[in-house]
Amino acid sequence: MASCSPLLLLVLCALTVAEAQLKLFNLRASKLDSSFLGTPDGYVKVFYGSTTLGETSVHDNDRNPWWEEEFTHFNARENEVMRLEVYDEDFWSDDLLGVCRRQIKLGTHEHECVLEEGGTLHYTYSLG
Template identity: 70%
Template sequence: MISLCKSSCEAMASSLPLLLLVLCSLSVAQCQLRLFNLRATGLPSDLLGTTDGYVKVFCGADTLGKTSVRNDNANPWWEEEFTYFKAQENEVMRLEVHDSDLLFDDLLGVCQRQLKLGTYEHDCYLEKGGTLHYTYTFG
């Protein structure tokens, strides 16, 4: 079976000329990205107390959304899952961890990952302290 996300148009040309015509007209094959199991440990406290954390999710130039805010929790877990159907291999997924405050939200750190086919679990160490853990499936 040929993986449409991974195979180039040239590789398919010799064995599937008709399919080649159709697929190459789409320019770049796109795949589904699924991001889930978002959790953090050891988020730092600020002057107002324990972190009120949330995560913003981006893929390439597109915003996929953000999680709910977990109030007063240095070790939050978010139930939200994010699915994106226009992702491309080697595109960058970016996760921004924020502390929600009354006037301005503080950016605690940014995690960036180049998308690869498969399922992966990652830990990302945040600039201002703490770790973001997440899982993604791409393909």
């Protein structure tokens, strides 16, 4: 019976990882820059691996937006990559302000990412 215990533990650990839930929340930006004259109309597109999880609403004329949306992905795995793309909505085509990539880990984590075009994206995620 003792020889089954390590195998059972391995199976339970594998099931726990396979059923982990990724939750992204508390998205906000500070000091966003607009590549065009004026104040940015910011929003964020959220990806887990090659899966699109959605996008936030657009905050018009706001250099420091705070988005209320939360994004969830079931069956997430530790060490996979989450990607957040920050955009400025424009009339003809939206401008990419920056991309944040994070290899996700178990637990709850707060991060910030400096955007290529100026400003910082702040966010919290949990995996478990």
